[in-house]
Amino acid sequence: MKSFSQKHNNVLVTGGAGFIGSHLCERLLQLKARVICLDNLSTGKLANIELLKNNPKFVFRQLDVNQYLKIANIFKKHKIDYVFHYAAMTGVRNVIERPLDVFKDMKGIENILSLSRVHRIKKIVFASSSEAYGEPITLPEREDGPTNIYRHDPYGLTKLAGESMIINYWKKYKLPACALRFFNVYGPQQESSDYGFVIGIFITRMLQNKQPIIFGDGSQTRDFIYIDDNVKIALAALLKERTNGEVINVGSGRQTTILDLAERIGDLSGKKLRPIFKPAREMEIRYRAPDIAKMKKLIGLQPEITLKEGLKKTIDWYREQLDKSN
Numbered sequence: 001m002k003s004f005s006q007k008h009n010n011v012l013v014t015g016g017a018g019f020i021g022s023h024l025c026e027r028l029l030q031l032k033a034r035v036i037c038l039d040n041l042s043t044g045k046l047a048n049i050e051l052l053k054n055n056p057k058f059v060f061r062q063l064d065v066n067q068y069l070k071i072a073n074i075f076k077k078h079k080i081d082y083v084f085h086y087a088a089m090t091g092v093r094n095v096i097e098r099p100l101d102v103f104k105d106m107k108g109i110e111n112i113l114s115l116s117r118v119h120r121i122k123k124i125v126f127a128s129s130s131e132a133y134g135e136p137i138t139l140p141e142r143e144d145g146p147t148n149i150y151r152h153d154p155y156g157l158t159k160l161a162g163e164s165m166i167i168n169y170w171k172k173y174k175l176p177a178c179a180l181r182f183f184n185v186y187g188p189q190q191e192s193s194d195y196g197f198v199i200g201i202f203i204t205r206m207l208q209n210k211q212p213i214i215f216g217d218g219s220q221t222r223d224f225i226y227i228d229d230n231v232k233i234a235l236a237a238l239l240k241e242r243t244n245g246e247v248i249n250v251g252s253g254r255q256t257t258i259l260d261l262a263e264r265i266g267d268l269s270g271k272k273l274r275p276i277f278k279p280a281r282e283m284e285i286r287y288r289a290p291d292i293a294k295m296k297k298l299i300g301l302q303p304e305i306t307l308k309e310g311l312k313k314t315i316d317w318y319r320e321q322l323d324k325s326n
Contacts (some may be wrong), residue, residue, distance in 0.1 A: 009032065009033045009034050009081065010033075010034050010036065010079055010080050010081045010082075011028050011033045011034065011035050011036070011080075011081065011082045011083070011084065012036045012038065012074070012075075012078070012080045012082070012083045012084070013025050013028070013035060013038070013083075013084045013086060014038045014039070014065050014083070014084070014085050014086055014108070014112065015038075015039055015044060015085075015087035015088060015127075016035070016038060016039050016044070016049065016060070016086070017037065017039035017041060017044030017045055017046060017048050017060070018039065018043060018044040018045075018048070018086060018090065019048065019185070019187075019189055019191060019227070020086060020127070020182070020185055020227065020230065020231070021037070021039070021044065021048075021086045021087075022044075022048035022052075022189060023187070023189070023228070023230075023231050024084060024086070024231050024234065025037050025049060025058070026051075026052060027232075028235075029057055029058060031235075032057075033057070034057045034058075034078075035052075035057060035058050035059065036059045036078050036080065037049060037052075037058065037059065037060045037061070038060075038061050038062075038063045038071075038074065038087065039060075039062065039063075040062065040063060040064040040065075040087070041062055042089070043089065043090055043094065043191070048189050059078070061074065065087045065108035065111055065112060066104055066107045066108050068111050068115075071112070071115060075116075075118075076119075079119075080116075080119060080121060081121065081122050082122055082123050082124075082238060083112060083116055083123070083124045084124075084125045084127070084238070085108075085109065085112045085124060085125070085126050085127065086127040087108055088127065088158075089101055089102050089104075089105060089155070090191075093194055093195045094195055095153075095155045095283075096281070096282055096283070100154070102154035102155050102158055103154055103158060105158050105162070106158060106161060106162070109161075109162045109165055110165070112124070113165055113169050113175070113177075116175060116177075117169065121175070121176075122176060123176040123178075123239075124166070124176070124177040124178075125177070125178060125179075125180060125234055125238050126162055126163070126166050126177065126178070126179045127180060127182060128160075128162060128163050128179045128181045128182065128247065129155070129156070129182055130181055130182065130183045130184070130223070130249075130251070130288055130290065131153070131155050131159055131285070132147060132149070132156055132159045132160045132163065132181055133148065133149075133156075133181075133288075134147055134148040134149035134150055134153065134156055135148050135150070135287075136148065136285075136287055136288075136289070139287060139289045140253075140289045140290055140291040141249065141289060141290050141291060142249075142291045143181070143246075143247050143248060143249060143291075147160065150283055153283050163179040163181075163247050166178065166179045166245075167179070170244055170245035171245065176241070176244045177244065177245070178237055178245065178246050178248060179246070179247045179248070180234060180247075180248055180250045181247060181248065181250060181290070182225075182230065182250050182251075183222070183223040183224070183225055183249065183251030183252070183288060184197070184198070184222045184223060184224045184251075184288070185224075185225055185227055185230045186199040186200070186224055186225075186226065186314060187226055187227030187228070187310065187314050187317075188313070188314060188317035188318075190227075190314075192204040192318065198258065198261065199224065199261070199265070199311070199314060200314075200318070201213075202261065202262055202265050203265055203269065203314060204318060204322075205273075206265060206266060206269050206271040206273055207269060207271065207315075207318060207319055207322050208322070209271065209273070210273070211275060211276045212262045212265070212266075212273065212276070213276045213277075213278055214258055214259065214262060214275045214276070214277050215278050215279065215281045215284060216258070216277075216279070216280035216281075217277065218257060218258045218262070218275065218277065219257055219258075219259065220257065220258055220284065221255040221256060221257050221258075221288055221289060222255070222256060222258065222261070222288045223251040223252055223253070223254060223255060223256070223288045223289060223290055224252060224256055224261075224307055224310070225250065225251050225303050226303065226305040226307075226310035226314075228305060229252075229304060230250060232301060233250050233295065234250070236299045236300065236301050237298075240299060240300070242298050243298050243299065246298060248294050248295050248298060248299065249290040249291060249292055249294065249295055250292075250295060251288075251290040251292055251295075251303075252292070252307070253290060253291070253292040253302075253303075254307070255288070255289045259275070262275050264307070265311060265315070268308070268312055268315055269315050
């Protein structure tokens with residue numbers, strides 16, 4: 001991918017100290033963009049952007065996107081060209097324990113869209129989620145197919161509403177924007193505590209010689225995409241006009257059961273530990289299987305890193321962190 005032009009290279013990344021956001025910031029800097037990273041650090045971590053702070057083109061501000069006046073000042077001061085709106089509450093346990101806080105994300109989406117319109121932003125990429133499908137009615141999951149959101153699921157409902165706002169800003173105001181439905185993204189720096197995500201949790205437990213915990217019988221499936229592929233596809237979506245007003249799945253197009261995932265991580269880490277099975281959690285989705293034909297057609301890319309390759313890279317990173325802490 002070519003570097004960003006000198007005239008249009010101010011990129012705002014909300015949620016930029018999070019797992020996906022921090023990797024995106026790093027790649028943008030490599031492409032010679034000037035990056036303005038915002039994060040309220042509710043789930044993001046300063047450690048994720050520690051190595052970026054010395055770059056003169058990187059600006060970090062601890063701000064909440066719900067604070068309209070402060071965000072408006074950022075747009076005005078930094079003359080933003082592009083926006084990646086990734087700020088959101090993440091993690092199954094966080095959503096279960098703090099469901100009402102999830103709805104606050106709606107205000108942030110509204111603020112970003114209204115300010116982007118006023119400042120004539122060239123393009124917005126909104127990070128949606130596979131949770132917008134709820135429990136799928138048909139497989140594979142297509143962007144124009146049915147959604148089956150559990151009405152008590154604030155996360156999935158908020159993502160769907162955000163997508164609708166993106167589409168309608170494009171229709172009414174011609175504000176260039178697209179929504180990317182991210183499936184399970186994984187890789188180095190992902191949260192691996194009980195408030196984190198399955199691959200990081202499994203790897204951390206196994207490297208500590210602890211059995212992985214599976215909620216349910218382990219036959220539930222997920223679609224895993226390595227962080228580098230996710231970032232590459234998101235950047236390409238930003239720069240292609242044909243993605244405007246579109247909702248697009250971003251995944252690998254391959255299902256993996258959670259039980260198989262545990263076995264793969266055990267084999268690759270040399271820690272073959274029998275899983276502990278616990279009852280399925282509230283709002284546990286049974287299947288995830290995206291159709292990625294639209295992604296290939298509109299963005300022109302597909303993931304290149306296999307699950308085996310990505311897991312090896314991720315395990316190596318977590319092992320290095322564990323060695324540093326000992």
